[in-house]
Amino acid sequence: MSLHLLMYFTHWINQQLSYPSSSQLTETHARWIFVLLSRIEDHIAADDMSLLRNLARACLGLLKVLILQRSMSVELEEQPNVGHSNEKCNEVMAERSCWIIISAVVGVWGQRDLWMDAEAMLESC
Numbered sequence: 001m002s003l004h005l006l007m008y009f010t011h012w013i014n015q016q017l018s019y020p021s022s023s024q025l026t027e028t029h030a031r032w033i034f035v036l037l038s039r040i041e042d043h044i045a046a047d048d049m050s051l052l053r054n055l056a057r058a059c060l061g062l063l064k065v066l067i068l069q070r071s072m073s074v075e076l077e078e079q080p081n082v083g084h085s086n087e088k089c090n091e092v093m094a095e096r097s098c099w100i101i102i103s104a105v106v107g108v109w110g111q112r113d114l115w116m117d118a119e120a121m122l123e124s125c
Helices: 002-018 027-038 047-071 074-078 095-108 113-124
Strands: none
Touching: 002 027, 002 047, 027 095, 047 095, 047 113, 095 113
């Protein structure tokens, strides 16, 4: 069930990347992803691993957008919550959350080749 729910989060992240004006994932969503990841067994089938890799790649895409937004806007760097509530749970999903999700998939499920994708993404920023 956790993998199935994570598949929806992957879809929503990809939706956010395709249509930036759509709803954005928040830190609350990131917490849900963390909890769902904690419920997945250490050894899973190849099809299920593909779902986790898709989640990590979606997070890499979101991370690229967040890094580009940060680098293009110095004033947003000084005020990271512009246009959002001051409550932490309503903040847009942060770079650190993306890195934690990627790190979990790489570390727990041994998908170390995703670091090369992360490196390529950082070089393209």
